[in-house]
Amino acid sequence: MPASPTHVVIVGGGPGGYEAGLVAAQLGAEVTLVDSDGVGGSAVLTDCVPSKTLIATAELMTDVAGARELAVSLGESADSTGPVTVDLARVNARVKQLARDQSDDIGRRLEKEGVRVLRGRGRLDGPDGVLVTTADGEERLAADAVLLATGAAPRTTPEARPDGERILTWEQVYDLTELPEHLIVVGSGVTGAEFASAYLALGVEVTLVSSRDRVLPGEDADAAAVLEEVLTRRGMHVLGRSRMAAVARDGDTVTVTLTDGRTVQGSHCILAVGSVPNTAGLGLDSAGIDTDDGGFVVVDRVSRTSARGVYAAGDCTGVLMLASVAAMQGRIAMWHFLGDAVSPLDLKKVSSNVFTAPEIATVGWSQQAVDRGEIQANQVTLPLAGNARAKMQGVRDGFVKLFCRPATGIVVGGVVVAPRASELIHPVSIAVAQSMTADQLAQAFTVYPSISGSVAEAARRLHRV
Structure with a gap:
């Protein structure tokens, strides 16, 4: 039976x-x-899926913003209808x-x-x-x-209750039909940084309220520093060491009160304070x-x-x-x-990505763990500014960082800060998952020119370090 x-x-x-x-x-x-x-x-x-779909539009706007450097003019001819704009209702x-x-x-x-x-x-x-x-x-x-x-x-608090219209959780933003005039994002972790970066690229004035001294406190410090420098250069207001005490709405105005008594006013607020x-x-x-x-x-x-x-x-x-x-x-x-x-x-074999502009992808052991002595590792950091493909694409910000064990050369971690870093981290993830050495990673062919070539170059620099 x-x-x-x-x-x-x-x-x-x-x-x-x-x-x-x-x-x-x-x-x-x-x-x-x-x-x-x-x-x-x-x-x-x-x-x-929704947030990365929104970010796909933001990525295009980031590319458009860099078009002039690549000798492309948009919305500047005599018969032009104006600059490139985003229809948020259609996007959502x-x-x-x-x-x-x-x-x-x-x-x-x-x-x-x-x-x-x-x-x-x-x-x-x-x-x-x-x-x-x-x-x-x-x-x-x-x-x-x-x-x-x-x-x-x-996560919400009694002092900051979403109303689904102007005070929003990250699940409620897709009902917006018009771009905010001034968006305040409370929380500088992955979710907060992604929405702040996306709306900044869409042409919105953005203030990011961070309770820590930098954005993305849980990510690689060097990567977070690059992102914060890029975001502030593009016009974002980053309020470090600023903890939210309350969020209130009065008509079309949202006021975020900080624990030190300061206030920030905007048209909308996204709460990204955990789950x-x-x-x-x-x-x-x-x-x-x-x-x-x-x-x-x-x-x-x-x-x-x-x-x-x-x-x-x-x-x-x-x-x-x-x-x-x-x-x-x-x-x-x-x-x-x-x-x-x-x-x-x-x-230690999980790869992850922060979908900001630029993206931050990581896998394996972190810089923080190395600095704390949790693992002994050699490392190399290779800026993208010297990469030929990056120069062609007008990419100046970002780097590839690799960690390997001193005695064996086995790759145990890596960080990529670049456009599409989520794709570029994959060879490093394979190396970590399969306990490959830096030499093995370096000897795999890469296309020239390519930004992924910097992964192989970083691995080559770890030879006999």
Whole structure:
């Protein structure tokens, strides 16, 4: 008599959830994915896909701003209608349509692979079941394994409540139909820096309120310094060591009050002050699942929670809030539970990118870790100003930085600051993931001229350092 199929229930349809569903189905499990807001989650519908679509328009505007240096004149002829402008209503319509299209694509893939998608809100009913509230009532799903992938939401405070019109979270900006006259961005982490950079490129006056002494306090200090210099050169007002106390609206004016009593006035404000996990009402106590002080679900490196048979992936774990990490956590969870080959999550092999102008991409061990003595490493930093392709494209700002172990020359980390750094970091990511030496990285052919040639050149400079 054939064995009954293994039942896997996934709560949350973001990257951690839908990628886990695809893996589980591939390995022969019967999979139900419970989703309340749309397949793809916030990554597809309100965060990564929308923000990077908006940034794609901003990137084009950045290129346009540098056109004169490349001997191109725009909007300056006698019969010209004026300078290049942005229609924000059309931009945001495109943003939302692309997000819906991507969600639909994922939904079709899940359906093709046999994953049942159940629209509703799920909560644990012990470690072996999920109660789902749907439009038709309540249904209990028995499960051999449960994966929680419920994500996180923008953090707000009683002193700074979004109204969805002029005081906004990063999920609410896509309803704007006109460019703000003066945008205040509160928070200089990745999200704040990306929106500040994007709207600056779109022609908006931007003030960035940073509680730290520099933008991107969690990123490579040299990279952050380059970005801040570029942003201020382009006209952004950066208020360092300035902590927000309150945000208030009076008609068309938004006032941000700082803890030292100063005020900043603008037409709109984006709050980018962190995230909180979507774990309330999830029934964690009923299954005996541990959370940390921030409410994030505690998991190990194969995505297990403290309850047997219950896994968690993505932003609700707070491990590293990237869509790529969420997806890998979800895959690892299913590989582990269903007995496939699996390697525990290794954060030292995760590549990440800040989609500012220029972009900042990183992988592996950081400068901060080297400076603290957590790892011994040789390093080299190669400015892009000497790269032939960069000169052709009018690129002056940025660099390639590589780290390698002193005795073996194995590449253990890198930073790229450049246009499209998200693409340029890939050879460094491969070197880190495969424990390649700097010599091996250097000896791979690159195209001449190319900005990626600076990666190979930096590796060559690490020979016998």
